[in-house]
Amino acid sequence: MFNDLDKAIIKEIQGDLPLVAQPYREIASRLGISEQELLEKIKEFQKQGYIRRFGAALRHREMGLKANPMIIWQVPEERIEEVGNKLASFARVTHCYHRAMLPKLQYNVFSMIHAETKEECFKLAKEMAEVINIEDYNLLFSEKELKKTSMKYFMED
Amino acid sequence: MDNIDKNLLSIIQKDFPVCSRPFQEIGEKLGITEDETVARLSELKEQGIIRRLGAIMDSRKLGYKSTLCAMEVPSDNLSQVVKVVNDYIGVTHNYLRNHDYNLWFTLITPSQGHLEKTLRDIEKRTGQKVYNLPALRLFKIKVNFHVPGVKGGEG
Incomplete structure (x- = not known):
């Protein structure tokens, strides 16, 4: 289902995106692919539903949502x-x-x-x-x- | 946290841009610069409000099996049991709740066999029964929270 590159990409993007101007370029360089290729892969994973959501995971307790x-x-x-x-x-x-x-x-x-x-x-x-x-x-x-x-x-x- | 921070949190929970300069794009929506966006995000991370920025994968679509488990743990055993349960990388959430079944945790594993083996392993190591409650039907999963103070932030 997933080839080695797919798995390597998932291993990277399930971590923390670096807070730099071009975070995807930094990840892509670690993977040895171009930024463009990484962006396309992420969009493809989103479209296929492998990525449920791309964005921030928040600590809701720290946001004041204390009753859960x-x-x-x-x-x-x-x-x-x-x-x-x-x-x-x-x-x-x-x-x-x-x-x-x-x-x-x-x-x-x-x-x-x-x-x-x-x-x-x-x-x-x-x-x-x-x-x-x-x-x-x-x-x-x-x-x-x-x-x-x-x-x-x-x-x- | 000011209003810009609140709106920033609301945006990055669901519409984080997948493009070359994501922080510039977010900044444009908020009327702040790319640098300020990065600085604010660093600060929110520092404060512990942002746990992580990245992809939230769909475990089912990746072929993984997940479940919710409950245990009835006597209070004098609790810390030892929690230590055992939290030891597994597939245990992603673990909460103490107000019920006889006081320990509730989620478990994600690469296969059904692995899942069952893990549960047996926990029972063996703790001497306590683990009640397995896999979803029989999924109606909703949406974890972008309402940010207190942001109107319409529930998406």
């Missing part, structure tokens, strides 16, 4: 598709998945939001609950961030 709950919903099997799509349409929802239930966690749709305060989260969760018409939900706030990194791909070979 996973809002979990108990949704009847036949409504999962509809409810999942409705939750996804909220701008503040960054992630939304259908997952299995656990013995002590009888919820099957998982959504993530990030806000400045817990109160804001409870308010938004209530609004979401009304829109999707689901009464049984819970907010699991992150009490401590223990690790947050970006995945490094193709490092095994």
Whole structure:
């Protein structure tokens, strides 16, 4: 699927772009290709969806977004598709998945939001609950961030 | 952080230019010079607000397998378990949450076999059960945050 050059490019761009006037030229020279070739490859990866997003990963806690709950919903099997799509349409929802239930966690749709305060989260969760018409939900706030990194791909070979 | 910084963060989260002089192009949108753009970005990085500037790859499209895991860890065991879990490069996020299942982490691996082996390995090393919750259906993944104070910054 990926040739050696593709993998070498991905290894570079999944790192940190240097803060110089021509950052792509610097990366291209490390790879031994032209800046133009690198720019075209990045655009191609974006078009093919291998790059989900190109830009900054921020530390949302440092930006003042200190309340980061996973809002979990108990949704009847036949409504999962509809409810999942409705939750996804909220701008503040960054992630939304259908997952299995656990013995002590009888919820099957998982959504993530990030806000400045817990109160804001409870308010938004209530609004979401009304829109999707689901009464049984819970907010699991992150009490401590223990690790947050970006995945490094193709490092095994 | 002033308004220019906030707008800068908003722009670089989703529309980072892929061109020869990206900081010049961003500066033009904000009415500042290329040098000032670079200086502001350096400062935001220094402050820890910007974690990284680059490509966020789609793990599925690259053939990798990812999952969310939960563990119920007794508090006196917690630091030791966290140390074991954080040890794996495929564990990219790990959070303590307010529930009996108190430890929640994401795991990305090159294959399903590798994923299952890692989970068994964590169970063996910690003596605790790992609940595996892979996505049965993905409805949304969009991690450009709303920058507080920027109108319409949710993209």
